[in-house]
Amino acid sequence: MRSTMVEKVDVAVIGGGPAGMTAASRIKRLKPELRVAVFERSGYVSYAPCGLPYYLGGLVDSLEHLVHYPVRVFTEERGIEVYTRTEVVEVGDGYLRARDASGERTYEWGKLLIATGARPKVPPVEGVDLEGVFTLRVLEDGEKARRYLEKATRVAVVGGGYIGLEVAENLVRAGKTVLLFEVLDHVFPAVDPDMALLVEKELARNGVELHLGEGLKGIHGRDRVESLETTKGEYKVDAVFIATGVAPETRLAEKLGVKKGSTGALSVDKSMRTNVDDVYAAGDVAEALNLVTGKNDWFPLAPVANKMGYVAGAAMAGLKAEFPGAVGTSITKVFGLEVGRAGLTTARAQQEGFDPVSVMINANSKASYYPGSSAMSVKLIADRRTGQLLGGQIIGGDGVLARLNSLAVLLSFRARVEDAFFSDLGYAPPFSPVWDPIVTAARVLLGKIREA
Amino acid sequence: MRSTMVEKVDVAVIGGGPAGMTAASRIKRLKPELRVAVFERSGYVSYAPCGLPYYLGGLVDSLEHLVHYPVRVFTEERGIEVYTRTEVVEVGDGYLRARDASGERTYEWGKLLIATGARPKVPPVEGVDLEGVFTLRVLEDGEKARRYLEKATRVAVVGGGYIGLEVAENLVRAGKTVLLFEVLDHVFPAVDPDMALLVEKELARNGVELHLGEGLKGIHGRDRVESLETTKGEYKVDAVFIATGVAPETRLAEKLGVKKGSTGALSVDKSMRTNVDDVYAAGDVAEALNLVTGKNDWFPLAPVANKMGYVAGAAMAGLKAEFPGAVGTSITKVFGLEVGRAGLTTARAQQEGFDPVSVMINANSKASYYPGSSAMSVKLIADRRTGQLLGGQIIGGDGVLARLNSLAVLLSFRARVEDAFFSDLGYAPPFSPVWDPIVTAARVLLGKIREA
Incomplete structure (x- = not known):
């Protein structure tokens, strides 16, 4: 009926x-x-699937909170x-x-x-349907995975993007031995290789077994996951998270x-x-x-x-409404590091026909004399010909979002490097050095463009 | 010779x-x-005179660090x-x-x-030259004050602007009983009264004895400060910091x-x-x-x-160089609160001939389910006729600079409220709710402008 x-x-x-x-x-x-x-x-x-990794790690104790x-x-x-x-x-x-x-x-x-x-994109290889293989899309995926993890000790994460990194951190938090596999030479292709290196060091420092340049060939097991096979070897694991993009x-x-x-x-x-x-x-x-x-x-x-x-x-509903667009701003936490990025990477800028020039500077997150200041690396990328700011990446122990958000707004106004240098960003010793790291990076980049 | x-x-x-x-x-x-x-x-x-309050409080242990x-x-x-x-x-x-x-x-x-x-502007009243009366301009001022404070227990701070607030916090940190005097009805005239109220609550919560609407009439003592006289009374104090503007x-x-x-x-x-x-x-x-x-x-x-x-x-040096201007971005820490502001206050916007309309929203600094999220209040002010963003004030337990910096860049591009709503700000559960507080405030303000 x-x-x-x-x-x-x-x-x-x-x-x-x-x-x-x-x-x-x-x-x-x-x-x-x-x-x-x-x-x-x-x-x-x-629902907030972005919260699922933290549910796996136990930071969030109920799915209802998501x-x-x-x-x-x-x-x-x-x-x-x-x-x-x-x-x-x-x-x-x-x-x-x-x-x-x-x-x-x-x-x-x-x-x-x-x-x-x-x-989630799942590589078309043998064994991805085995029990113990997970992707994270809807809340139910998190529920199943968390239950399964109770009896797992060695867990593979396939894919070194946002979700892979967040899952890896949370699996370590949950006490698992974590193997992270990335088919490319570096994790996190949303940032340039020199910045990805900082993330890789942080993963290693926190006990993640990092396997770069290894593609997934298959997942094996009788009833459930027992091992994972890559282009370079085979690894005994109890569970596999597939995070190879969407x-x-x-x-x-x-x-x-x-x-x-x-x-x-x-x-x-x-x-x-x-x-x-x-x-x-x-x-x-x-x-x-x-x-x-x-x-x-x-x-x-x-x-x-x-x-x-x-x-x-x-x-x-009949109103005039227009979405202007976006600049690809995103941020993630990888153990003790905050990792933010917006706009184009150097590689992407080249593909788009720009002539990218970039600098990477090291700065403090706060006034150097203020307790709790941490190291921060800022990379800014601009077009050599026009001076247009094309993108940036910021990695540090704290205060990354403050720099990332200013960068994001600059990019959305198609700002030039000079605009970034003259940004009137907030300063007080507990929050920033007097030359904000974004301003410092812009100053160095300006010099590099002028000398060229 | x-x-x-x-x-x-x-x-x-x-x-x-x-x-x-x-x-x-x-x-x-x-x-x-x-x-x-x-x-x-x-x-x-x-040198960094902005660090002097923290030297007084002992967070910075040597002037050389400044x-x-x-x-x-x-x-x-x-x-x-x-x-x-x-x-x-x-x-x-x-x-x-x-x-x-x-x-x-x-x-x-x-x-x-x-x-x-x-x-520093020093009110033209009796006793401002007494021993035990301080202003903070150069590093030597901090040195003298810190030494003097060793034998002081009750200290008056005259002026509730940045410096006054930072000094008050640091005197509490150094174990002093602190009396804060502000001639206006609210501390911190760089923000609107409704936002200043949040700061006043935080001062009271941390034991600062707040005296609003009290003007300085004189400072008394034989060889050194013994008491402070205001339009409302006389107070026994051992030292006085004058922070009534510059x-x-x-x-x-x-x-x-x-x-x-x-x-x-x-x-x-x-x-x-x-x-x-x-x-x-x-x-x-x-x-x-x-x-x-x-x-x-x-x-x-x-x-x-x-x-x-x-x-x-x-x-x-003969180069072409131009300073485009600023938007008055500043941030300070008042005990557990971060207080940021940029652009015009409501009162100032009126003086400048704008037709200000504003909203104040409450939000979380991070995803509500993520541990350590704190409350944040965001006020945005715009011109009713043009929709131009005029200013904003942000107060919260953490994450204020991230919102302030996006606001600062928006203001410097003379952005409209709509631009603020569409800002592509960074999001991940450890850093922000999915609707950033600035975006939420802009959304509410847009609604208010449209209804009007």
């Missing part, structure tokens, strides 16, 4: 992550009379229909079919938001005829409209403008997703 | 603080052949002539007379930089015919030239453009002074 019923909603949102829930909330706020329904595969909406708002806030307070544990299995012109434990149902929609996010979850959208951009994510205009009438996309599934290059790019990061959702919601 | 000798220098710099030493270093770097002489009244150059570079770095490594404990007693067209312990000497200069800084030290410059601007500081162009040929001014003695108002303003803060010195040095 139930599967033959057809419900009509004004707006259907596929995906209850940051973009989807922000958009749905915005629409109901602006147009309370609209019927808005959100379909989410997992058991949670408005939920920004429970479902009832959206349903009762905001009047949004939320269908969790519900998978959209088909989507077509003006309708979709959703399946939950009780069966299937068809919904007709006036407008559709695709907020399906990104999914890909936009575009499959449903493609069936609707939504076009992808050059990054592989969905192509949208500034109001989050796709090429298909009344179909919008926001969050990790969609592209956004890179304010440094002026070209479309892909930023699968929660703050960007939230803002895209906010714009999509406003636009779907 | 010695007083009749005349020395010739290419550049004379009056004042060995941040602006003077930065300028002198820059000139010698660009034109090593020039003879550059710096005249400094105190025994130190390149010297960025000892004199010999400037003389031996950089080839600058440095005359400490030397006061310039007269300055005229192309010459100056300097006096030290051994007598007076005349110097002819080709170019002159006035970097005389600012001096004024630009323009006296020498005025004798040369250098014009002052409306702020009372010296008027300069973007290359730090005064109205008198070959005479430049930089640092706390000079005005700078306020990038928010577009008018000249006065920013007696070390980072601004340093950059003005850098520009003055380059300009005096």
